[in-house]
Amino acid sequence: MILTVTLNAALDVTWSVDSLRPRTSHRVDTAHERAGGKGVNVARVLDALGHDVVATGLVGGATGHRILDELRAARIRSEFFEVAGESRRTVAVVSRDDGDATVFNGRGPFVTTAEWQLFHRHYAAMVTDAQVVVLSGSSPPGLPPDAYAQLLRTASAAGARTVLDTSGSGLLHALEARPDVVKPNADEIAAATGHPDLPRAAAALTALGARAVVASAGPDGLYAVTPEGTWRAAPPERLAGNPTGAGDACVAALAAGQEAGSAWPDVLRTAVALSAAAVPCPVAGEVSTAVYRRLLPGVRVEALPGGASASPRPTL
Amino acid sequence: MILTVTLNAALDVTWSVDSLRPRTSHRVDTAHERAGGKGVNVARVLDALGHDVVATGLVGGATGHRILDELRAARIRSEFFEVAGESRRTVAVVSRDDGDATVFNGRGPFVTTAEWQLFHRHYAAMVTDAQVVVLSGSSPPGLPPDAYAQLLRTASAAGARTVLDTSGSGLLHALEARPDVVKPNADEIAAATGHPDLPRAAAALTALGARAVVASAGPDGLYAVTPEGTWRAAPPERLAGNPTGAGDACVAALAAGQEAGSAWPDVLRTAVALSAAAVPCPVAGEVSTAVYRRLLPGVRVEALPGGASASPRPTL
Numbered sequence: 128m129i130l131t132v133t134l135n136a137a138l139d140v141t142w143s144v145d146s147l148r149p150r151t152s153h154r155v156d157t158a159h160e161r162a163g164g165k166g167v168n169v170a171r172v173l174d175a176l177g178h179d180v181v182a183t184g185l186v187g188g189a190t191g192h193r194i195l196d197e198l199r200a201a202r203i204r205s206e207f208f209e210v211a212g213e214s215r216r217t218v219a220v221v222s223r224d225d226g227d228a229t230v231f232n233g234r235g236p237f238v239t240t241a242e243w244q245l246f247h248r249h250y251a252a253m254v255t256d257a258q259v260v261v262l263s264g265s266s267p268p269g270l271p272p273d274a275y276a277q278l279l280r281t282a283s284a285a286g287a288r289t290v291l292d293t294s295g296s297g298l299l300h301a302l303e304a305r306p307d308v309v310k311p312n313a314d315e316i317a318a319a320t321g322h323p324d325l326p327r328a329a330a331a332l333t334a335l336g337a338r339a340v341v342a343s344a345g346p347d348g349l350y351a352v353t354p355e356g357t358w359r360a361a362p363p364e365r366l367a368g369n370p371t372g373a374g375d376a377c378v379a380a381l382a383a384g385q386e387a388g389s390a391w392p393d394v395l396r397t398a399v400a401l402s403a404a405a406v407p408c409p410v411a412g413e414v415s416t417a418v419y420r421r422l423l424p425g426v427r428v429e430a431l432p433g434g435a436s437a438s439p440r441p442t443l
Numbered sequence: 444m445i446l447t448v449t450l451n452a453a454l455d456v457t458w459s460v461d462s463l464r465p466r467t468s469h470r471v472d473t474a475h476e477r478a479g480g481k482g483v484n485v486a487r488v489l490d491a492l493g494h495d496v497v498a499t500g501l502v503g504g505a506t507g508h509r510i511l512d513e514l515r516a517a518r519i520r521s522e523f524f525e526v527a528g529e530s531r532r533t534v535a536v537v538s539r540d541d542g543d544a545t546v547f548n549g550r551g552p553f554v555t556t557a558e559w560q561l562f563h564r565h566y567a568a569m570v571t572d573a574q575v576v577v578l579s580g581s582s583p584p585g586l587p588p589d590a591y592a593q594l595l596r597t598a599s600a601a602g603a604r605t606v607l608d609t610s611g612s613g614l615l616h617a618l619e620a621r622p623d624v625v626k627p628n629a630d631e632i633a634a635a636t637g638h639p640d641l642p643r644a645a646a647a648l649t650a651l652g653a654r655a656v657v658a659s660a661g662p663d664g665l666y667a668v669t670p671e672g673t674w675r676a677a678p679p680e681r682l683a684g685n686p687t688g689a690g691d692a693c694v695a696a697l698a699a700g701q702e703a704g705s706a707w708p709d710v711l712r713t714a715v716a717l718s719a720a721a722v723p724c725p726v727a728g729e730v731s732t733a734v735y736r737r738l739l740p741g742v743r744v745e746a747l748p749g750g751a752s753a754s755p756r757p758t759l
Contacts, residue, residue, distance in 0.1 A: 142547060149463045149538075152546040189505035218534075220547070222465075230468040231458060231536070 129173055129382050130257035130287075132250065132278060133166030133184035135235040135267045136207065137217045138193050139410070146224045155220075162197040163217060163411065165263035165292055165375050170203050171412035172372075172379035172401070178386070181206055183253060185246060185267060187236045188213030206253060208246040212236020212267070235267030243270055250278060254285045259385045261378060262301075263292040272300050279304035288385040291337075292378045295319060302336035308381050309337045312374060313344045325350045326357075339391075341398065343377055345370065348399050348426075353391045356430055360395035362403045363425030366418070372411030373402040396426045445489055445698050446573040446603075448566065448594060449482030449500035451551040451583045452523065453533045454509050455726070462540045471536075478513040479533060479727065481579035481608060484691035485698065486519050487728035488717070494699060497522055499569055501562060501583060503552045504529030522569060524562040528552020528583070551583030559586055566594060570601045575701045577694060578617075579608040588616050595620035604701040607653075608694045611635060618652035624697050625653045628690060629660045641666045642673075655707075657714065659693055661686065664715050664742075669707045672746055676711035678719045679741030682734070688727030689718040712742045 141158040170182040182203055186194050187210040194214055198205045215233030222229075238246075254260060260282040266274050275297055282289050283305065291298070291306040294315035302309070309332060313325060322328035329340040329352040339353040348361035380401040384394030404419035405411070457474040486498040498519055502510050503526040510530055514521045531549030538545075554562075570576060576598040582590050591613055598605050599621065607614070607622040610631035618625070625648060629641060638644035645656040645668040655669040664677035696717040700710030720735035721727070 144547070147465050147545075149465065149545050150543045152548060155547045155549050157549065189509065193505065227466045229463075229465045231460070231471045232468060233471050233473065 128257050129178055129180045129259045129261060129386055130253055131166035131170040131173070131180060131182045131184075131261040131263065131382075133164035133182065133264055134270065134274065135215065135265050136162065136164040136167060136184050136186050136191070136194050137215050137233070137235075138190050138197075139163030140216050140218045141410075142218055142220045144220055144222055146222050147220055147227075147229055158221065159410075160193065160197065161410065161412075162194040162201070162203075165378070166261060167198070167203070168372060168375035168412035169261050169263055169292075169379045169382065170205075171201070172376050172405075172414055173383065174203055175414065175416075176379070176383065178383060180204065181253065181257075183207055183250060185210050185236070185238060185242075186214045187211060190214040190216060206249075208242075208249045210236055210238050210242045210246075212238065215267075235265075238267050238269040240269075243274070247277060247281070251281050251285070254282050254287055257282070257285070257287045259288045259290065259382045261290045261292070261382045262306075263375070263378060265293065266297055272296065273303075275301035276304035279306050290378060290382050290385060292374065298332075299335065302332060305336045305338060307385060308339045308341060310341045310343065310374070310378050310381060313342060316340075316342050326352075341377070341381060341395070343374060343402065345373075349377070349395055349402075351391060351395055355391045357432075358392060358395055358428055358430055360392075360399045360426060360428045362399050362422055363427070364422070366403055366406040368406040369409055370406055372405035372408060372413060375411055376405035376414050377402040392428045392430075395428050396423065399426045444573050445494055445496045445575045445577060445702055446569055447482035447486040447489070447496060447498050447500075447577040447579065447698075449480035449498065449580055450586065450590065451531065451581050452478065452480040452483060452500050452502050452507070452510050453531050453549070453551075454506050454513075455479030456532050456534045457726075458534055458536045460536055460538055462538050463536055463543075463545055474537065475726075476509065476513065477726065477728075478510040478517070478519075481691050481694070482577060483510075483514070483519070484688060484728035485577050485579055485608075485695045486521075487517070488692050488695035488721075488730055489699065490519055491730065491732075492695070492699065494702070496520065497569065497573075499523055499566060501526050501552070501554060501558075502530045503527060506530040506532060522565075524558075524565045526552055526554050526558045526562075528554065531583075551581075552585075554583050554585040556585075559590070563593060563597070567597050567601070570598050570603055573598070573601070573603045575604045575606065575698045577606045577608070577698045578622075579691070579694060581609065582613055588612065589619075591617035592620035595622050606694060606698050606701060608690065614648075615651065618648060621652045621654060623701060624655045624657060626657045626659065626690070626694050626697060629658060632656075632658050642668075657693070657697060657711070659690060659718065661689075665693070665711055665718075667707065667711055671707045673748075674708060674711055674744055674746055676708075676715045676742060676744045678715050678738055679743070680738070682719055682722040684722040685725055686722055688721035688724060688729060691727055692721035692730050693718040708744045708746075711744050712739065715742045
């Protein structure tokens with residue numbers, strides 16, 4: 128079983144307006160509402176691909192109940208822990224005139240220390256059944272800065288492999304717990320390490336504890352530094368559409384690869400094709416299996432000289 | 444008792460962002476959430492002024508429960524009817540850099556015919572205790588086009604005076620039920636009648652059935668056509684601030700005037716001062732009693748030649 132963890136689950140809401148005009152009033156149609164947060168989206172992709180997956184994390188309040196209702200309706204197995212605060216909404220305001228989206232992300236509920244400790248216990252019980260644990264997204268207010276490090280240690284102690292997709296100081300704090308795979312995107316890895324150069328930044332993350340770093344460079348594909356070697360993997364073509372779900376689809380492929388124990392070049396090929404297969408879909412958590420199958424044979428995976436150990440010593 | 448009716452009650456939410464930039468992502472802080480909709484705001488003003496007031500209308504879903512919770516916390520007496528659909532939110536996105544607000548208004552729940560009939564029965568029972576009924580704002584989807592006319596007839600049959608504040612076809616449809624007072628603003632009256640000229644537009648509304656028309660012209664004050672005469676009423680000064688609550692404060696004054704049986708010049712003086720007293724307040728439903736008391740003696744009420752009957756015959 129693959130367990131996905133979403134500490135700051137959200138109700139993703141899409142509002143349709145004629146045209147977004149700052150400083151005016153808009154009549155809004157709610158196009159759709161669904162459970163969101165990166166870990167939830169990863170669970171959707173894994174579920175669609177036939178994997179045994181459970182989504183956990185923190186939800187709260189009336190918005191939390193809507194999140195759970197929607198997951199039930201979508202038949203995603205979930206075991207969330209309820210907190211007293213109110214789960215956040217993320218609202219995408221989409222203009223009918225040009226299709227452009229303007230996004231508003233809430234911060235999420237304040238989580239007390241007692242709630243965090245109870246969640247950790249709930250999580251520890253689930254981790255014993257998991258071969259892979261995926262930890263995705265931002266943390267809600269109130270959590271300790273090493274929240275992900277704590278969860279990673281519990282997973283590793285239970286024998287599960289771990290995949291981490293977060294950013295900023297949350298990413299840096301987590302590395303001391305030696306995640307098996309971290310998946311920042313190009314902006315996140317540069318912001319977290321201070322290195323705009325992908326190879327240097329990835330080397331910095333491995334030096335801080337990441338066993339493997341898979342950095343996504345948007346339509347250019349992936350750059351991976353692993354114990355088996357260093358690779359670039361690129362899709363055979365660039366697709367137009369909505370890139371927001373591509374990172375979560377990539378994480379789903381990395382988790383599936385960890386579960387199967389696949390070789391890294393195969394994992395990266397799958398991850399690139401699955402990321403690209405999310406781009407034509409309007410919402411995160413969906414992939415086009417037709418696009419996935421069409422692109423997979425054409426993904427180019429290129430071994431690069433020098434593993435993580437041959438990279439220049441990072442200075443953070 | 445004054446009964447206010449809000450058929451499309453809302454949860455009014457204020458989001459604070461650094462700066463609203465279309466086509467980008469924003470981190471949002473929720474500044475406050477409160478029960479809203481025009482009738483709710485009118486009830487708040489009347490309650491603050493010490494009137495015996497009850498708020499009714501339609502609410503639904505988790506958002507409806509938040510609306511009722513907030514009214515309870517604010518100690519506004521309310522007797523809303525619950526429908527199965529979800530009440531709307533109105534979101535004001537306020538930029539911290541310039542204080543400007545961009546507003547998103549949801550449409551509200553779909554109300555079934557059976558729900559509408561049950562609400563009407565609930566309302567009819569309350570109307571027997573009301574001296575004045577205030578009907579404010581838009582209708583949610585699903586209501587019959589003559590919804591306000593039905594409610595007005597029930598109120599009049601029970602001996603209550605009626606004040607109506609709505610716009611568009613909902614206003615025109617309601618006039619056949621002969622509301623005692625209608626309060627459109629300058630834009631609404633022009634849109635509903637096709638007459639950009641206030642006197643002609645007001646005459647059109649009286650010809651269609653309104654017993655009195657009090658049209659608000661923003662900072663210029665009020666224009667009133669009543670059975671007792673025609674007046675202009677203007678504040679002694681123009682105030683800077685938030686005009687969104689001024690219309691609801693004006694309606695509160697008109698309702699209080701109907702309850703007391705005050706002479707129209709006195710009602711208009713109060714209405715102008717109370718409207719202006721809402722402008723310095725950050726949210727609708729609040730008034731500055733200090734500003735109200737300061738402005739009241741200086742309001743100019745000017746009788747105009749010719750009553751409603753002397754106006755040119757409207758052509759609609």
